[in-house]
Amino acid sequence: MFSRRILPPVHRNMHKEERRVQIVRAVKLTKSRFGSFSHETCRDSHTVNRARASTTARSAMFRGNGGKRQVKKHAIIPIFIPHLGCPNDCIFCNQKKITAKLKPVTGSDVEKTIETWLSTLETMDLDTIEVAFFGGSFTGLPIEDQSAYLAIAKRYKDSGRIDKIHMSTRPDYIDRVILDNLKRYDVDTIELGVQSFDDRVLKLSNRGHDSSIVYESSRLIKEYGFELGIQLMIGLPGDSLETCLMSAKETVKIAPSIARLYPTIVIDDTELCEQYKRGEYKPLPQDEAVFRTAEMYKILDDAGINIIRVGLKSSDIIHDGGEINGGTFHPAFRQLVEGSIARERLQEKLARMGFVGKSGSAEKTGVRRTKIDFCSCPDDFSNMIGNSSVNKKFFAREYPQLNIMYKTDSNLAKGEYIIINKENSMKNNEKAVVTVIGKDTVGILAKVATSCAEANCNVIEVTQSVLEDYFCMVMLISIGEATMNVDELQKKIQAVIPEMAVHVMHENIFSSMHRI
Numbered sequence: 001m002f003s004r005r006i007l008p009p010v011h012r013n014m015h016k017e018e019r020r021v022q023i024v025r026a027v028k029l030t031k032s033r034f035g036s037f038s039h040e041t042c043r044d045s046h047t048v049n050r051a052r053a054s055t056t057a058r059s060a061m062f063r064g065n066g067g068k069r070q071v072k073k074h075a076i077i078p079i080f081i082p083h084l085g086c087p088n089d090c091i092f093c094n095q096k097k098i099t100a101k102l103k104p105v106t107g108s109d110v111e112k113t114i115e116t117w118l119s120t121l122e123t124m125d126l127d128t129i130e131v132a133f134f135g136g137s138f139t140g141l142p143i144e145d146q147s148a149y150l151a152i153a154k155r156y157k158d159s160g161r162i163d164k165i166h167m168s169t170r171p172d173y174i175d176r177v178i179l180d181n182l183k184r185y186d187v188d189t190i191e192l193g194v195q196s197f198d199d200r201v202l203k204l205s206n207r208g209h210d211s212s213i214v215y216e217s218s219r220l221i222k223e224y225g226f227e228l229g230i231q232l233m234i235g236l237p238g239d240s241l242e243t244c245l246m247s248a249k250e251t252v253k254i255a256p257s258i259a260r261l262y263p264t265i266v267i268d269d270t271e272l273c274e275q276y277k278r279g280e281y282k283p284l285p286q287d288e289a290v291f292r293t294a295e296m297y298k299i300l301d302d303a304g305i306n307i308i309r310v311g312l313k314s315s316d317i318i319h320d321g322g323e324i325n326g327g328t329f330h331p332a333f334r335q336l337v338e339g340s341i342a343r344e345r346l347q348e349k350l351a352r353m354g355f356v357g358k359s360g361s362a363e364k365t366g367v368r369r370t371k372i373d374f375c376s377c378p379d380d381f382s383n384m385i386g387n388s389s390v391n392k393k394f395f396a397r398e399y400p401q402l403n404i405m406y407k408t409d410s411n412l413a414k415g416e417y418i419i420i421n422k423e424n425s426m427k428n429n430e431k432a433v434v435t436v437i438g439k440d441t442v443g444i445l446a447k448v449a450t451s452c453a454e455a456n457c458n459v460i461e462v463t464q465s466v467l468e469d470y471f472c473m474v475m476l477i478s479i480g481e482a483t484m485n486v487d488e489l490q491k492k493i494q495a496v497i498p499e500m501a502v503h504v505m506h507e508n509i510f511s512s513m514h515r516i
């Protein structure tokens with residue numbers, strides 16, 4: 001139940017300093033209950049994951065657009081530049097074999113690729129378009145070749161048709177001469193193919209460097225002000241769960257902005273493929289690859305690192321001219337990983353609510369089926385269900401005492417899952433919290449109350465204040481007999497006060513967030 005002390009009244013006739021103190025106190029009190037009002041932290045997790053302290057705190061924030069998540073739309077134009085004459089011979093890489101078969105990428109090829117992509121991307125409503133040079137070790141190319149490619153990308157950036165230039169390379173192909181040149185061409189992001197922080201794994205993979213160079217290169221890249229990315233591989237020879245976790249933790253210490261996680265795939269024409277055929281290398285079984293990747297994902301995600309890719313796409317492998325021979329390729333590997341994390345989080349919550357799986361005692365004691373809702377943000381709905389409905393089938397099998405409905409709630413943050421026990425709604429005592437913030441005008445309370453009444457929601461308690469010129473209201477309503485769900489009610493209220501930030505949150509979601 002909300003206390004009226006949440007938002008202390010601010011009287012217009014107060015002394016200015018007193019009012020300022022009141023406002024600060026009110027904002028602090030509100031923040032302590034709901035999180036921050038900051039627009040910076042309201043943005044989509046794909047683009048500002050690093051701003052995330054925890055999904056719980058983020059989802060409790062008011063959002064300036066009436067509670068809707070603002071999705072930053074971002075597109076990458078990939079330019080594949082095979083590293084001709086790469087002196088290295090990493091055992092998983094077929095670049096040496098395929099570059100012999102490929103024509104060198106010319107400047108006009110690069111322009112043609114960018115123009116082809118832009119002809120579609122420029123018709124879309126995107127926030128950022130990046131040109132990214134992938135496919136080999138870009139900074140291992142002769143510097144004049146790097147400059148020739150970068151000059152084309154810079155021309156597009158200077159003309160405003162693209163926003164960023166991005167490239168990937170090896171950690172030992174970074175020095176001040178290279179970085180000075182990348183700076184000259186206004187490069188934004190440098191991704192390092194680190195693969196592992198374990199020196200034995202690096203040696204067995206014939207990477208030609210140890211992990212110490214990663215720390216030095218990362219330091220230099222950050223010193224120059226580039227955005228840093230780190231790529232890690234899972235399941236290379238000599239790799240184990242421990243080395244995977246260690247690599248994820250070392251990555252967190254370096255604190256890149258972005259990361260990619262790739263399970264090892266055996267591609268034709270590689271030394272790894274030969275080892276596989278001779279029985280010397282065994283690819284990880286898929287469930288083990290998913291498990292290790294999920295453990296690494298959680299470490300990186302909890303540290304606020306934006307994980308921009310999990311697993312290779314078949315188009316990557318086609319681009320690289322490879323045929324998959326073995327390994328843990330799955331076209332929806334990211335969903336396998338995020339789905340397994342969703343299942344784990346939901347299971348933890350069920351355990352905290354006292355629901356035990358089939359192997360526990362609930363079924364044996366004949367507990368009647370309890371109606372519950374699993375909720376995620378709309379983006380995570382497929383993860384919650386799981387690839388090929390694997391999670392749905394798992395919960396149906398393991399928790400026969402539960403009658404589970406799968407729902408979305410746009411108030412939830414990415415990676416956040418909530419369980420609502422519907423037994424409470426049987427007693428018609430479900431409640432929701434309505435918050436309204438914005439420039440003070442006449443009749444706001446009346447409009448909100450009317451919308452609630454039209455939706456058959458009873459107003460239980462309301463507190464409102466005017467902070468300077470801002471109207472702030474928190475209303476507790478009964479929704480046990482509502483004719484619409486909270487998302488629909490939010491839209492209904494928003495429609496009558498479009499200029500205000502409106503937020504409607506189910507009380508159970510609100511309480512769950514604040515219990516954690």
Ligand code: SF4
Pocket residue numbers: 083086087088089090093094095096135136137170
């Ligand atoms: S992974 Fe990179 S460095 Fe290693 S052989 Fe392939 S292109 Fe060369």
